[in-house]
Amino acid sequence: MMDHETAACAGCGILIQSEDAKQPGYAPPSALGRKVVICQRCYRIKHYNEVAPVSMGDDDFLRILDGIGATQSLVVMVVDIFDFQGSWLKGLPRFVGKNPILLVGNKVDLLPRNINLNRVRNWMQHEAKERGLRPEDVVLISAEKGLHIDELLARIGELRKGRDVYIVGVTNVGKSTMINRILHDYGAAELEITTSPFPGTTLDKIEIPLEDGRSIFDTPGIINRDQIGHMIPPADLRKITPRSRINSKVYQLDDGQSLFLGGLARIDFVHGPRQPFVIYVDNDLYIHRTKLEKADEVLEKHHGSLLVPPTGEEAAKALPPFVKHTFKIKPTGITTDVVISGLGWVSLQGKHDASIVVHAPKGVSVGIRKGLI
Template sequence: MKFSNNDKLNDIEKQLENLEDVALQINSNIAEPNSSKVKQRSKVSLTEPKPGIGNTTNYKSVGPKKCIGCGKQLQMDDKRLPGFSLDIAKQDLCLRCFKIKYYNKLVEQEINDEDFIAIIDEINQTKNKIRYYYVVDMFDLPGSRLTWLEKLISKKEVVILVNKIDLFPKSVKKLKILNYVKKYFEDSAIAGSKIIFTSSLKVDYISPLVSELKSIDYDQYIIGISNAGKSSLINACLKFNHQIPSIVTSKYVNTTLDKIKINFTENNYVYDTPGLVKHNHIAIATAPNYWDFFFFQKEIKQVTYQLNAGQSIFYGGLAWFSFVEGQAVNEKNNKPIKTNFHFYVNKQMPLHRTKKVNAQHYFKKNRYSLSPRLLSSDSDFEVHTFLYNDDKKIDLHISGLGWISFRSYKGMKLEITVPKTEYGIRVSELDALI
């Protein structure tokens, strides 16, 4: 940001900026001759109009300098570890956050889940009054919950932030969603907590959240699983509050790596915290260039298929749903009746119908041309089977892909086939929402 209208000073600033680019590039090439050439300019800095508000990560800090994008301590020793910077004195972002922010490029680094758990445990040890904002993703409600974390935070004040509410069709009443979420958390250690609907894209949802945050005069912490939208929410709140949205956000997991202190006023603040890895999410089985299919910002769509027993629906080249057996029959004429299955998915997600007996062959034949597709071309699969003996409305959730809504009946058998991963892809059965 320029602080003077003097043309001579502006020219000098531009020359210094160009020299800085050259120096950083030389330094980068010396450290790694064969690396791609990426500049790291000091474009993001704490330039709030009033000191002590906004991202105050390094404000009046007597300790080591931290990245204002992810919160990690800056270091120049090991590029594989979080916080690596080409020049700590001149940079406010680590190289990883810089590349994510300006190049949408992920820098692979060693990230330890235990570090995240230790941060949450440390916060929870305080005897002072604090408030947790537990962020869950409405599109992936089962996949964004951590029951052990809910038990850990239940001893403190908790507010459940139901994020990405704008992804739902406008026809779905908010009161219905609210009652659904309340019922969903009935067996949780944080049952009865205040629930707030949020979205980082809609001012109508940001305004009440900012008012809520600014009404609290004790420590507040935003927590939740990675990519639930914590950092995006804080940036949206900063922007609404006429401050700089400086926290780095992306479709990649674990963008935030340590606590980041955000002041909305001089005496009112909230901490953004790292997200715990979505081990049970379908994105784990794909390459990062496909993650736009799972972490998106547009309203979901409903696609209805009328299926006979023995038919399958593919989600690109990732997984498939099968109506195995239990064909409904018209009692009057004894003819088979097709069953309606409603798929709630990202609008970009391609769906394809085929016969169940051909499913494995279809996948093997088209696995290199389908999109999105799995990271490994020879992935093993596991099958989740569901048998029904009664009549009720059901939602089957696949973490990252959305859900399938239908009415069950006696003798119905369904299968969901997903790739095998280290922790398994979460497939959940819930009462129907829509």
């Protein structure tokens, strides 16, 4: 039997304990004799798709990451390509020190088929530089589909130069899914890490030994609270999290029209010539077009029913009040994306002036960027 007093959960990394079922790391005594032990929370995530809240706060996650700068390691930062802004790990340079960084864009399988992946890599390099980060390289993968994992492993092997590897990122970018893909493809499936669509699944560093005596460390995801997914129930989170390739939706709008993205955001076209608004959100998210003069009335009457998610009157009431974000798009000839963190983005072609107002729940990050597509 393993020494459960010092054993870590193979799923989330938390220390195993069998004394208090209400505390993180609990595993029943009957499970302690197994070759691979996972805590009760991980067991319920794996088998019932449930997740229980834990008492770890942002400071606990930051403390775990804070020691990376003192090591000699390769840092692999994973971002969600579909939610690049929302999945960006702020302040990374102060965690990593002088260690090299490999930037990994996950969920490439969600992007439209006709997209140029070299352009996406260049775009990510540009966006990283704008945020003060100069990665050694950018690799695009799909951890879920197993796309380009060989390329990722090759670059890790070239860049780490005999050092440890730390995998970092915010919650729900697919870090643990990526590592599980590597473990499955290379014969260590018994070490499978717990994954779920819910934030905060990994609770401590998980160490995976390498053949040369070094290790890969999966670290907890930092919660970016400006993502809209942290403001809605888990059932609604599933409704805005893409699981298949995104099909853009094009709306030819006149000024004085509004678009509702479910009941989670509203886009008002206040002024400008008729032009296309190209929407990139989950394929099943309901989009409703109405006149700007009726938009307030529509929201008040249909929030939580026609305009879902949020689903239900109580969920709609629990959502923070909408605040306005005003943007003036100039005719530069360059596509501009208006991004709503955790939900998706709207592209304007940059051929005409456009004054728009985006309404989103208070605390959700809304901004513009150079067009991804």
